[in-house]
Amino acid sequence: MLRAVTEAGAGDEPVPAIGYIRVSTWKEEKISPELQKKTIKEWARRRNRVIVRWIEDLDKTGRNFKRKIMEAIVAVENDQAREIAVWKYSRFGRSRHGVAINLARVERIGGQLESATEEVDATTAAGRFHRGMLFEVAAFESDRAGEQWKETHDWRREHGLPAAGKRRAGYTWYRRIDPEGKPQEERYEPNDAGPAYGGLFLRYVNGEGYMPLAAWLNRNGYLNTRGKPWTHEALRWYMDSGFAAGLLHVHRPDTCQGLEEPCKTRAHYIHIPGAHKPLIGLPQDGEEKSEEQQAEDAQAIWDAYLLARERTKNTPPRARQPKYPLAGMTWCGRCKTGRAGVFNAGATANKYRCKTYAKDRSCKGVYVRRSYAEEKVYDWLVKLANEVDENRVPLPELNHAKEDRAKQKAQKEAELLKVQAGIDNANTMHALGDLDRAEFLRTKETLKNQRAKIEQDLLKLEDEDVKADGSTPYLPAVRNLVEEWDSLPVPVVRGILATLIKRVELFPGPYIEIEPMWTTERWSSLELAV
Numbered sequence: 001m002l003r004a005v006t007e008a009g010a011g012d013e014p015v016p017a018i019g020y021i022r023v024s025t026w027k028e029e030k031i032s033p034e035l036q037k038k039t040i041k042e043w044a045r046r047r048n049r050v051i052v053r054w055i056e057d058l059d060k061t062g063r064n065f066k067r068k069i070m071e072a073i074v075a076v077e078n079d080q081a082r083e084i085a086v087w088k089y090s091r092f093g094r095s096r097h098g099v100a101i102n103l104a105r106v107e108r109i110g111g112q113l114e115s116a117t118e119e120v121d122a123t124t125a126a127g128r129f130h131r132g133m134l135f136e137v138a139a140f141e142s143d144r145a146g147e148q149w150k151e152t153h154d155w156r157r158e159h160g161l162p163a164a165g166k167r168r169a170g171y172t173w174y175r176r177i178d179p180e181g182k183p184q185e186e187r188y189e190p191n192d193a194g195p196a197y198g199g200l201f202l203r204y205v206n207g208e209g210y211m212p213l214a215a216w217l218n219r220n221g222y223l224n225t226r227g228k229p230w231t232h233e234a235l236r237w238y239m240d241s242g243f244a245a246g247l248l249h250v251h252r253p254d255t256c257q258g259l260e261e262p263c264k265t266r267a268h269y270i271h272i273p274g275a276h277k278p279l280i281g282l283p284q285d286g287e288e289k290s291e292e293q294q295a296e297d298a299q300a301i302w303d304a305y306l307l308a309r310e311r312t313k314n315t316p317p318r319a320r321q322p323k324y325p326l327a328g329m330t331w332c333g334r335c336k337t338g339r340a341g342v343f344n345a346g347a348t349a350n351k352y353r354c355k356t357y358a359k360d361r362s363c364k365g366v367y368v369r370r371s372y373a374e375e376k377v378y379d380w381l382v383k384l385a386n387e388v389d390e391n392r393v394p395l396p397e398l399n400h401a402k403e404d405r406a407k408q409k410a411q412k413e414a415e416l417l418k419v420q421a422g423i424d425n426a427n428t429m430h431a432l433g434d435l436d437r438a439e440f441l442r443t444k445e446t447l448k449n450q451r452a453k454i455e456q457d458l459l460k461l462e463d464e465d466v467k468a469d470g471s472t473p474y475l476p477a478v479r480n481l482v483e484e485w486d487s488l489p490v491p492v493v494r495g496i497l498a499t500l501i502k503r504v505e506l507f508p509g510p511y512i513e514i515e516p517m518w519t520t521e522r523w524s525s526l527e528l529a530v
Helices: 033-047 069-077 096-108 125-158 194-205 210-219 232-240 291-313 355-360 370-389 402-431 437-469 475-483 490-500
Strands: 015-022 049-057 083-086 112-115 171-174 187-190 247-251 269-273 330-332 340-342 351-354 367-369 501-507 511-516
Touching (some): 015 033, 049 069, 049 083, 069 083, 069 096, 096 112, 096 125, 096 402, 194 210, 194 232, 210 232, 291 490, 351 370, 367 370, 370 501, 370 511, 490 501
Parallel strands (some): 015 049, 083 112, 330 501
Antiparallel strands (some): 171 187, 340 351, 351 367
């Protein structure tokens, strides 16, 4: 039932209201929560309101509604309060679409949004016009600040600096103003911890995961830039950013124009060269390297890291810390869809068998000794090492069609912009009452599903680009792998094999077929088991 909010007199029962406080992010002005609360309390006393609950959003932007303000809106809808009181209307939000939609939710059931410092009677046409102008001014100020920050970020990127200046692990950050107050060139230079952080990338390529790497950092006294122990999530973000490779991770300027919220589509971000020196490939203790050699090593290891990240996404979790050299790489050659896992576990895990057969017998199954499969993979490595050493064949190169993928990406990005525009139009029509809620929800759900599908397609195209442009630095060292097969740790052997082998298929007989990364032609053992 609609509830009319009227001006309460001195003898009337106080109107219940929720006091909402928002302190802006560092990109906007900061108004202390104490000042906002004091002003709202004085307004409530003058207007015969009682604040039944306080909700605070500290260090939150008003450019979206992913905030606790939604709790206040739900409380009004549930009849726990009749008004939401803010210091200024801009505290409610600075997003045109978000303000229109969420203010409509409050007023649809008879609630009101009140400003403690802006006397507006929103029950009249003139008052609603006045309030709309105040919201438009707030949105304008947000847009203007956003443009200024965009110009600042563009300038920093053009000069090889990250958009936000802050400390980075493995680097000493020299700010534009030194501790004595004198201006200096802002720059990042590797510090004593740099070689340790740079070495993490090659260790990851060799099979170590983020959790053991983070544990190693913490065990050896390397803390993050906040002085706290590393977590595997934070370490993954740090390494994926590419900063330690001398790169900056930036949003492509030709995508997502006009969005009010930050883009979270991975395919819309690229790496560009930075002005800082990479940590990857830094000389270790007693080692000497030229800058050119370090740059070559850094690029090769970074390419290998990207390939390893791509492989990890398609690797079963249990194979990421493998016990066996071929963990996660073996497949049933009969059904083609079932992985071939070890039979039993531990020391008794001496056979591979089709998991589809073990699950529902829909495949006839295959059993192959683990020692046989590993022996034949080793034989293939020996054959490959001899061909590389004798230069009878060139090192394999990944085949790609970059121009076709570029056209596909451009088409998908255009489709994404159209779908996003459709979502914005649906929000506007719903806010203006031209689209009822049920139809609005159906339309938005359909468009969001389309957007998710397009974003997934873009991710696949981006992954193909990474694979095509990358290199496999282990191919020249295949012979070293052969010589040290029995001495290297299993995770290292498995990590190197994953750079060379796409899959190993097992067949009755038994025999195996190996599909390398660089070609669809397979190598077959065609030998009987002993």
